[in-house]
Amino acid sequence: MIDPIRFFTDKFNITDAQIESLLGTALSKGGAYADLYFEYTVLNSLGLEEQIIKSANRAVRQGVGVRVVSGERTGFAYCDEIEIDSIRKAALTAAHIADSPVEVGPVSVTPGRPELDLYPVSQSLHETSLEWKIERLQRVDKTARAVDPRIREVQTSIADEYKIILIATSEGVLIGDVQPLARMRVMCIADDDGNLQSGVSGGGGRVGVEFYTDKMIDHYANEASRQAIVQLEATDAPAGTMEVVLGPGWPGILLHEAVGHGLEADFNRKGTSAFAGLVGQRVASELCTVVDEGTIPNRRGSLNIDDEGNQTSRTVLIENGILRGYLQDKLSSRLTGAKLTGNGRRESYRHMPMPRMTNTYMLGGESTPEEIIRSVKRGLYAVQFGGGQVDITNGKFVFSASEAYLIEDGKITAPVKGATLIGNGPNSLTKVTAVANDLALDEGVGTCGKDGQSVPVGVGMPTIRIAEMTVGGTK
Amino acid sequence: MNDRVSKEMLAGIVHSAIKRGATDAEAIAVESTEFSVEVRLGEVEKLQEAASRGIGLRVLHAGRQASASTSDLSREAIEELVSTAIEMARLTSVDDAANLPARDDLAKEVPELELSDPEIMALTTERRIEMARSCEDAARSFDVRITNSEGGACSTVISRIALVSSAGFEGDYQSTVCGLVAAPIASEGDRMQVGYWGDRQRLLKSLDAPDVIGREAARRAIRKLGGRKAATTEVPIVFESSAAEDLLGDFFEAVDGTSIFRRASFLVGQLGEQIAAPNLTIIDDGLMKSALGSRPFDGEGLASRRTVVVENGILKSYLLNTYTASKLGLRSTGNASRGLTGAPIVGPSNFFIVPGVYSPDEIIGSVKNGFYVTEMIGFGFNAVTGDYSRGASGWWIEDGKLSFPVEEVTIAGNLRDMLHGIELIGNDLRFRSRIAAPTIKVNRMMVSGN
Numbered sequence: 031m032i033d034p035i036r037f038f039t040d041k042f043n044i045t046d047a048q049i050e051s052l053l054g055t056a057l058s059k060g061g062a063y064a065d066l067y068f069e070y071t072v073l074n075s076l077g078l079e080e081q082i083i084k085s086a087n088r089a090v091r092q093g094v095g096v097r098v099v100s101g102e103r104t105g106f107a108y109c110d111e112i113e114i115d116s117i118r119k120a121a122l123t124a125a126h127i128a129d130s131p132v133e134v135g136p137v138s139v140t141p142g143r144p145e146l147d148l149y150p151v152s153q154s155l156h157e158t159s160l161e162w163k164i165e166r167l168q169r170v171d172k173t174a175r176a177v178d179p180r181i182r183e184v185q186t187s188i189a190d191e192y193k194i195i196l197i198a199t200s201e202g203v204l205i206g207d208v209q210p211l212a213r214m215r216v217m218c219i220a221d222d223d224g225n226l227q228s229g230v231s232g233g234g235g236r237v238g239v240e241f242y243t244d245k246m247i248d249h250y251a252n253e254a255s256r257q258a259i260v261q262l263e264a265t266d267a268p269a270g271t272m273e274v275v276l277g278p279g280w281p282g283i284l285l286h287e288a289v290g291h292g293l294e295a296d297f298n299r300k301g302t303s304a305f306a307g308l309v310g311q312r313v314a315s316e317l318c319t320v321v322d323e324g325t326i327p328n329r330r331g332s333l334n335i336d337d338e339g340n341q342t343s344r345t346v347l348i349e350n351g352i353l354r355g356y357l358q359d360k361l362s363s364r365l366t367g368a369k370l371t372g373n374g375r376r377e378s379y380r381h382m383p384m385p386r387m388t389n390t391y392m393l394g395g396e397s398t399p400e401e402i403i404r405s406v407k408r409g410l411y412a413v414q415f416g417g418g419q420v421d422i423t424n425g426k427f428v429f430s431a432s433e434a435y436l437i438e439d440g441k442i443t444a445p446v447k448g449a450t451l452i453g454n455g456p457n458s459l460t461k462v463t464a465v466a467n468d469l470a471l472d473e474g475v476g477t478c479g480k481d482g483q484s485v486p487v488g489v490g491m492p493t494i495r496i497a498e499m500t501v502g503g504t505k
Numbered sequence: 506m507n508d509r510v511s512k513e514m515l516a517g518i519v520h521s522a523i524k525r526g527a528t529d530a531e532a533i534a535v536e537s538t539e540f541s542v543e544v545r546l547g548e549v550e551k552l553q554e555a556a557s558r559g560i561g562l563r564v565l566h567a568g569r570q571a572s573a574s575t576s577d578l579s580r581e582a583i584e585e586l587v588s589t590a591i592e593m594a595r596l597t598s599v600d601d602a603a604n605l606p607a608r609d610d611l612a613k614e615v616p617e618l619e620l621s622d623p624e625i626m627a628l629t630t631e632r633r634i635e636m637a638r639s640c641e642d643a644a645r646s647f648d649v650r651i652t653n654s655e656g657g658a659c660s661t662v663i664s665r666i667a668l669v670s671s672a673g674f675e676g677d678y679q680s681t682v683c684g685l686v687a688a689p690i691a692s693e694g695d696r697m698q699v700g701y702w703g704d705r706q707r708l709l710k711s712l713d714a715p716d717v718i719g720r721e722a723a724r725r726a727i728r729k730l731g732g733r734k735a736a737t738t739e740v741p742i743v744f745e746s747s748a749a750e751d752l753l754g755d756f757f758e759a760v761d762g763t764s765i766f767r768r769a770s771f772l773v774g775q776l777g778e779q780i781a782a783p784n785l786t787i788i789d790d791g792l793m794k795s796a797l798g799s800r801p802f803d804g805e806g807l808a809s810r811r812t813v814v815v816e817n818g819i820l821k822s823y824l825l826n827t828y829t830a831s832k833l834g835l836r837s838t839g840n841a842s843r844g845l846t847g848a849p850i851v852g853p854s855n856f857f858i859v860p861g862v863y864s865p866d867e868i869i870g871s872v873k874n875g876f877y878v879t880e881m882i883g884f885g886f887n888a889v890t891g892d893y894s895r896g897a898s899g900w901w902i903e904d905g906k907l908s909f910p911v912e913e914v915t916i917a918g919n920l921r922d923m924l925h926g927i928e929l930i931g932n933d934l935r936f937r938s939r940i941a942a943p944t945i946k947v948n949r950m951m952v953s954g955n
Contacts, residue, residue: 083598084597086570092576269951302690427896
């Protein structure tokens, strides 16, 4: 196991004393708080298409971001060179957010280690041979094509990231983490005499080679093929407001869009979220308890420490329908006095941290999925989704179903084409009328975008029934 | 910033890759300096300044391709970049279509497109703060119902791209961009709406004035107040220019050569066919002076050009890079787009709908009962089938007049039908990004609401 502090010392000759002096430089114009974020990341991707290995890419990303906070103001600068003069220049640039120069000596830091160890892996994918990855991709291709002769094309890729970070703060913290991340993706195109349809599957997390067993690979391949084949028979999706049942797992993207973003502390501190000022009030039916949990082992959205050096945690966002709290980063927590939740995240050293989700999911209830389906006279049963989006100010959110069926008289009937579902964050969960006991987390494919920054996240949900939601079909 | 990455340095990397056994190699350097200022409620909230650089290398080894990139420009890192790329290329498969462009196709000269503005480079931090602040101020003082703000922001990027390939290409160019945005919040009772508006240009003199942007942002926030769902019904749809841009962005995916060779577009096999109403002409033009999508050469060193994609409703051309052209037995349209890592993809240059003669008011006036879409959210487009379903907000149109604001509805149809159903095209084309469209009217789509 690599020690992040040692890593940066050995590879770049950056010593604790230099870090202490850099923090002093960052505060030299009167800033109240400063931090340094060192990053060294290796990213690999390998792609198969048309049954050949078409692409192999490797990128090395390294640099340092320096942030200085003064009241509500933040100064930020970064450099690509992990080298003392470049970092000092960035520290001086960021320091200028404050304008009352003071004499500041070095700021002493105490080396620490994360208490959590959520992603021990025997072998990280970044140090695994290309041959092993090629064999995995070829197995996907073979398995997916064997599902049905109408599977005409398979595109599959395996991407991994190995990130070493070190965070130093003017509060005296010096802490690092080593964060592996892997994701496999499979896309199949089915062709039935010119009727073309696609299906997508995949998964991963903060996992090593042991995760991608034959069984897992075959599951992704079969799933992507199955979806594409099902879509061949799909009829037009319905239009209008109706009862909707969402399947377990990835449909939890509903929570991410409907409530998750709206509960990020920055929007609430500024009063720009539709959820601002609603703590303690009912925002969901009493069947709903929603948490954000960064501490689940090996999940895509999990972290031992967030990108501000704080331990991640389990935050109850909604408890039995009542709004309990927000997702905090350091800035919002300092300005509002709220307790840190370990949700300060950033895409890279080139980006400023802000409150972000980790793994956001709804706890299981008491119904069974079968009961829920049986209870619906006419509605939509949606089990797979593409992306979603939200306007946090008016609360309107969408997420797009890619696999859905009609429910008629308590039975799942015809598959329907993809359709966008739209709702209003602060009241959509008040219409949840049943929650099943089959909580599942997604397979590890989610990426969340905010303010131009992408970070890996997880979602999860049991089967739920929503009394009414607008379905954007054509019929 | 340290010394810039020279074409000589890139040529050295290419040479080194060839010496180690690569059949062909192509190196790119991207250098940029970014400044951004965010002001909220009149106070500076964020100041950011940074310079960054990176080098990418693509190698071909007897028909096998791989790429690597690094932001570490030390000698050892560059060594590793070359050896990693070559090592990986030994293990990928032979792909007959993976080649650098033919020498004869490369850009012979770099045309002067006026992409770089000394005025933008000379902007001081104080001036940027001033621009962001006056933009937000104009929004906040527009109407008493503007009660809060996500802020105003000004950002500038100065970048330089250099490309060298063993096919015999060497070129570089510098460009600038200045962006200014405001996001005021309007409220009425306990309901809030954000209005987001901005402009981005390569030349400062082309940028809308801060107060013009601020007022438009405020107008957009206020007109959303009081929105409600509409009834589920099939009606004509008028897409405001910014929503039409969104639609055109989705259309791009359907003419992207990558979707075509993968047979993942509903426009496969449609060259020369009538795919849209006869009033529709769509062009991709990489040579427009000082435009955001212009560049003297594409990501593989081919000369930029103007490509008519759709002319009077007939599909004239897909958009292609060398790889997709080779897969399809066609010639590249000079649309290779590449970042530091990976093979070039296909990207738009300045991709737009040729404007018509109608004013937006005339278009709205032509609708008896329909929906004026001003914003769309979500990702509900399937290029394989053309199926289209997005969240939308805007105004209901009754008897040619805007009647009431609408929100929380979806619009759905199939892009194939929507293209044929384009009835009117507006005269209000304005480039705010690489993709631009005027107001358009589509004969019917399903609105899903109550």
